[in-house]
Amino acid sequence: MMKNALITGATGGIGEAIARKLGEMGYSLALFYGRNHEKAQALAAELSEITEVKTYAMDFRHPDKAHVAMGQALDDFGSFQxxxxxxxxxxxxxxxxxxxxxxxxxxxxxxxxxxxxxxxVIPDMIDRQEGQIISISSIWGSRAAAMEVGYAMTKGALEQFTRGLAAELSHMGIRVNAIAPGGVDTDILANLSEEEKQQFLEDIPFRRLCRPEEIADLVEFLLTKGTYITGQIITIDGGYTL
Ligand SMILES: NC(=O)c1ccc[n+]([C@@H]2O[C@H](COP(=O)([O-])OP(=O)(O)OC[C@H]3O[C@@H](n4cnc5c(N)ncnc54)[C@H](OP(=O)(O)O)[C@@H]3O)[C@@H](O)[C@H]2O)c1
Incomplete structure (x- = not known):
């Protein structure tokens, strides 16, 4: 079976961990990223030891260029599962x-x-009657997020995208799920002050941030064991939202 994966945000803390996991699982990888060319090249060099990897600089603030990069990726890989x-x-x-x-x-x-x-990517998945789409939401996708209302709006939409698309595609062998992390130890938390970070940690029952590798493990679970799961938003937050 062909196993091609396209990952956006591959230079991010979470994306990078997922890319490594998928490489270990034997996926060929199209790594999409924004501006961090150096990290993209380093990750591609590392992963090319174990699988086929191509990188695509694709700044989503410029959708025209993004469409070109997407076309290139489809030319290179043919299809994505x-x-x-x-x-x-x-x-x-x-x-x-x-x-x-x-x-x-x-x-x-x-x-x-x-x-x-x-x-x-969906038309080819429909032709083959197989495929998976996994999106990274946030606990703020379904909960009140003071000071991050705009962010939460996008994650709320992502979650409805996940449910709706899953319903639309479930009888075609395509599963669509999302992962909703609490705090994960990546650069995205740089916009919190030290004081805010400390408070955040104190509010997490596990008293630590999630490691990106733990998100990658959940992706692996969804791909390999979660074969009866679709349309779900899976929270991984060390008990924060309990
Ligand atoms: N870390 C957390 O605590 C946490 C919690 C809940 C949800 N999440 C979600 O997890 C996902 C990954 O976040 P992360 O923690 O891995 O953050 P991160 O380390 O800051 O990575 C962000 C990724 O998004 C890419 N990106 C940013 N601007 C872009 C643009 N204009 N065009 C294309 N790509 C762009 C970055 O690419 P470049 O660096 O190459 O520009 C990078 O690969 C996000 O959707 C985030 O909302 C994170």
């Missing part, structure tokens, strides 16, 4: 002070690619 939406940014602050460009970026990076990338 797995799509992981891992790219994302967070913007903190009062909703009434959110700048228009920041809100546009949230939509460009967290939301719009769900629409235009997914639509490119």
């Amino acid at each position: 797995l799509l992981v939406h891992g790219a994302g940014i967070s913007v903190r602050g009062f909703f009434h002070e959110l700048e228009d460009p920041d809100f546009e970026e949230l939509l460009d990076i967290n939301l719009r690619p769900l629409y235009y990338l997914t639509r490119k």
Whole structure:
């Protein structure tokens, strides 16, 4: 069976861990990233020891270029059996002070690619009657998120995308799920002050952040053991939302 995976946000803390896991599982990898060329090249060099890897610089703030990169990836790989939406940014602050460009970026990076990338990979999945789509949401996708209202709006939409698409595709052998982490130890948390980080840690029953590898393990579970799971948003948060 062909196993090609496209991962967005592959240079992110979570995306990188997922890429490593999928490489170990024998997937050929199309690594999509934004601006961190150095990390993308280093990751590709590392993973090319164990699988086929190609990198695609694709800044989602420029959808035209993004479409070109997507076309190139499809030319290179032919089709994808797995799509992981891992790219994302967070913007903190009062909703009434959110700048228009920041809100546009949230939509460009967290939301719009769900629409235009997914639509490119689905037709082949339907032809083959197999495929999986896994998106990275957040606990704020379904809970009140003061100071991150714009971010939470995009994650709420991602979760409805997951449920709706799963319902639409479930009889075609295609599973669509999302993972909703609490705090994961990656660069995205750089927008929290030290004090906010400390408070966050104290509020997590496990008293630690999730390791990116633990998200990758959940992806592996969904791919290999979770064969009767679709349309679900799986929380992984060390008890934070209990
Ligand atoms: N870490 C957490 O605590 C946490 C919690 C809940 C949910 N999440 C979600 O998990 C996902 C991954 O986050 P992370 O923690 O791995 O964050 P991260 O380390 O900051 O990585 C973010 C990724 O998104 C990519 N990206 C950013 N701007 C982009 C753009 N304009 N065009 C294309 N790609 C762009 C980055 O690429 P470049 O660096 O190459 O530009 C990077 O690969 C996000 O959706 C986030 O919302 C994270």
